[in-house]
Amino acid sequence: MDFQTAVKTCFSKYADFKGRASRSEYxxxxxxxVIVLIVASLIHEYVYFIAALGFLLPVLAVGARRLHDIGKSGWLQLLMLIPIVNLVLIYFYVQPSQPEANPHGAPAA
Structure with missing residues (x-):
C-alpha cells in the first residue's frame, strides 16, 4: 500500500475499529x-489542536485494526497511557501480519 492509498483508506474508515490494517497502511x-501535526504546529497552536483532534479517532481506529492484524486486541492501545510500557505497542505495530484469517477477518490487502 502506498502513502496516498493508506491515508485515503484510514480516513474512509474514520471510526471503523473492526477488521485489519496492514503494516504499511498503519x-x-x-x-x-506526523507531517500534518508538524506543519500545523508551525502555523499556530490552535491549528495544531484542531489537526490533532481531527486525527485522534482515525489513529485510534487504524491502531486497533493494526493490532487485530497480528491477532491482538485493540484494547492494548491503553498501554499508551503507561510510560515506558507503551514501547510494547511499537513492538506489536512492527510485527508482520498473520498470513491466515483470524477472529478479526481475512488478511488486509
Whole structure:
C-alpha cells in the first residue's frame, strides 16, 4: 500500500475499529499524521489542536485494526497511557501480519 492509498483508506474508515490494517497502511498513516501535526504546529497552536483532534479517532481506529492484524486486541492501545510500557505497542505495530484469517477477518490487502 502506498502513502496516498493508506491515508485515503484510514480516513474512509474514520471510526471503523473492526477488521485489519496492514503494516504499511498503519505506518504511512502515522507518517501523514506526523507531517500534518508538524506543519500545523508551525502555523499556530490552535491549528495544531484542531489537526490533532481531527486525527485522534482515525489513529485510534487504524491502531486497533493494526493490532487485530497480528491477532491482538485493540484494547492494548491503553498501554499508551503507561510510560515506558507503551514501547510494547511499537513492538506489536512492527510485527508482520498473520498470513491466515483470524477472529478479526481475512488478511488486509
Amino acid at each position: 505506518w504511512w498513516f502515522v507518517l501523514a499524521e
